Amino acid sequence: MGFSLVELLVSITVGLVIMAGVTNIYVNTIRSNSDTLKMTRLNQELRSVMAFMTRDIRRAGYWGKAKDSVTGPASSNSNPFTLSAPSEFAGQLSNSCLMYTYDYNQNGTLDNDNDERHGFRLKANAVQVVTSNSSATCNTGTWENITDDDGIQITNLTFTAVDTSVGITTPSVLTVRNITIKLTGQLTTDTTVQRTLSDTVRIANDVYSSN
Amino acid sequence: MLTVHHSSLKAQLGAATLVVALVLLLAITLMAFSGVKVGVNEQRISANEVRYREALEVAQAGMEHGIAYLRANKSIIASNAAGGWNAAASSPRWTACAGNDLPCGTSTSASYDSAYLAYRNVPNTAQVSSAYTYTLHFATPASGAAPVANPTITIISTASPATSGGVADPLAGSAQLKQTVKGYGLITHRPNRPLIAATTIKIGQGNHGGQVWPNLNFAPGVSPQSAWAGQTTGTPINIAVGAVTCNDSYPNCSSTISTSSTSGLDLSTANFPPDLFQYTFGVNASNYHIIKNDRSVTRLTTCGSLGSAGIYWITGDCEISGTVGSFSNPYVLIIEGTFDMEDDTTFYGIVFLTKADGANGSGGNTDLKEDITIYGALLSDSSVQLEADGQEISVIYHQNVIDIASSYGGGFAKLPGGWFDQLKP
Numbered sequence: 143m144g145f146s147l148v149e150l151l152v153s154i155t156v157g158l159v160i161m162a163g164v165t166n167i168y169v170n171t172i173r174s175n176s177d178t179l180k181m182t183r184l185n186q187e188l189r190s191v192m193a194f195m196t197r198d199i200r201r202a203g204y205w206g207k208a209k210d211s212v213t214g215p216a217s218s219n220s221n222p223f224t225l226s227a228p229s230e231f232a233g234q235l236s237n238s239c240l241m242y243t244y245d246y247n248q249n250g251t252l253d254n255d256n257d258e259r260h261g262f263r264l265k266a267n268a269v270q271v272v273t274s275n276s277s278a279t280c281n282t283g284t285w286e287n288i289t290d291d292d293g294i295q296i297t298n299l300t301f302t303a304v305d306t307s308v309g310i311t312t313p314s315v316l317t318v319r320n321i322t323i324k325l326t327g328q329l330t331t332d333t334t335v336q337r338t339l340s341d342t343v344r345i346a347n348d349v350y351s352s353n
Numbered sequence: 354m355l356t357v358h359h360s361s362l363k364a365q366l367g368a369a370t371l372v373v374a375l376v377l378l379l380a381i382t383l384m385a386f387s388g389v390k391v392g393v394n395e396q397r398i399s400a401n402e403v404r405y406r407e408a409l410e411v412a413q414a415g416m417e418h419g420i421a422y423l424r425a426n427k428s429i430i431a432s433n434a435a436g437g438w439n440a441a442a443s444s445p446r447w448t449a450c451a452g453n454d455l456p457c458g459t460s461t462s463a464s465y466d467s468a469y470l471a472y473r474n475v476p477n478t479a480q481v482s483s484a485y486t487y488t489l490h491f492a493t494p495a496s497g498a499a500p501v502a503n504p505t506i507t508i509i510s511t512a513s514p515a516t517s518g519g520v521a522d523p524l525a526g527s528a529q530l531k532q533t534v535k536g537y538g539l540i541t542h543r544p545n546r547p548l549i550a551a552t553t554i555k556i557g558q559g560n561h562g563g564q565v566w567p568n569l570n571f572a573p574g575v576s577p578q579s580a581w582a583g584q585t586t587g588t589p590i591n592i593a594v595g596a597v598t599c600n601d602s603y604p605n606c607s608s609t610i611s612t613s614s615t616s617g618l619d620l621s622t623a624n625f626p627p628d629l630f631q632y633t634f635g636v637n638a639s640n641y642h643i644i645k646n647d648r649s650v651t652r653l654t655t656c657g658s659l660g661s662a663g664i665y666w667i668t669g670d671c672e673i674s675g676t677v678g679s680f681s682n683p684y685v686l687i688i689e690g691t692f693d694m695e696d697d698t699t700f701y702g703i704v705f706l707t708k709a710d711g712a713n714g715s716g717g718n719t720d721l722k723e724d725i726t727i728y729g730a731l732l733s734d735s736s737v738q739l740e741a742d743g744q745e746i747s748v749i750y751h752q753n754v755i756d757i758a759s760s761y762g763g764g765f766a767k768l769p770g771g772w773f774d775q776l777k778p
Contacts, residue, residue, distance in 0.1 A: 164377075171381055175388050182395050193402050197774075205770035208533045209494075209505040212768065221770045244773075316769070346772035 202242035203347035207250030228301035239263035239280035264299035298326035404526035412512035415487030424764035502760035503536035533771030539762030541635035544730035547750035641709035649762025708734040
């Protein structure tokens, strides 16, 4: 005894419907898994870049001889370590570059060393960091990518400086500095996978000026 | 009849489906595992970041505690007396930096070497977190001597995982940061002349001689200054000829001394601040109560019961006699009423005659009798008159007295540029 034609047709149809459903679930599972992976990867990349930037920018203006600002002679009582106003590499988004210095070796002098001269900028869809051992600007010096330009495109990097002046006895002014960083990235292979991070750094070292 | 062979897989119906399903399931499982692995890694990374931030915040909170601790102990930080941080018998105390224990140097980089003094394991600081413990250490430049009244101190705060039952959380983070602070006194702007008055200054009228010994260090190479007044129009500044005692270290004295209508090098009206109270204490005169109610200030109605050297806010009249203070223990008197010095009185310190408390402040009336000597400075929100009955009135600018008196009270302030999250490069 075998199957009748009708039985066969019915069972094939039912089988196909089940197969279609299973395949659909399977494909969806694979797709969502891959989306999750892509998102995670993008997230990870952006977050580590953001953490790197915020930790480092917070140090801006550290001066190993800070005590000289009150006890030193007039010739050497001003802090040589600074945080510049945000700028940009020519042609890139405005305010996508931030330059600053801090006294890594704590000797009180601004050395020609990329441990002391720092900067981040957006160029060619990647975040770059200064590697020059001498004075660099947003447009000059040697820079290196710190984001993976093969897999990830950085579409937005913006530094916004918010300074608050705290009045002391005139003419002295204390300036509290904040930098808000906005970072947007997308996957090169799938530009619909996008992510934006935003963080604000309170620069630990304030600026005192007496004129 | 359909024959079923239980022993043969080939012959079983649906075997192919099972195999395909198993393969698919395996593929999905592998994929899920790899996805989970990536996710767990991501979690670890962000958890590390969170822990680092927690530890940093705890270290930062510890640093603020350190500043409060320094403020609370300001008067004994530089003290050689029993219990002082410089006293040999005290514990803990400042000790010369040696070895590699925090905060002193390590073998690779001695940031804090023998040129520094260390104050270790600061006691009695409240912890702010159950998960982290912070420890504090202080370092100060030794500069060949013990810390001065308003020292520069670097606070080193280290946050590490709290131990529970002898075991630290192996996943918790740690952070270390330092901040350099500088001590300041309640008087933020030291008087730089012996006589400072918001309106007029009158000295040594008629035959009665007064003398003012100027600040010889006022502006090196330019001129010493005796008096600073705010009055530029109206009542003429009245410093009588002879008011300033010339001595050998003041060569320009005779030719540039002020007369009754002209101010010379010994008296200046330039850049006089609109608010002398603010200029001196860093607080607007309308907020005088911040100074009046400061924990370092003793409030009295008269000067009849002055205690040990320190800052006193006198709400009524102040009358002193005999010897008040010494070169090493000067007083700061902020007086709302009149200031009277009896015959043969010597005062060491700074007197500020204030109008800041509008209800009472007369700010400036003085009744100085004979043979009066003030070592330090006399400041007034209105005028200063030394001529009343005055004979042999001396106001002598004394740098040490001014420095010590100006270091009373206050606290420690963060120096801009003094924060860093690494102890050594």
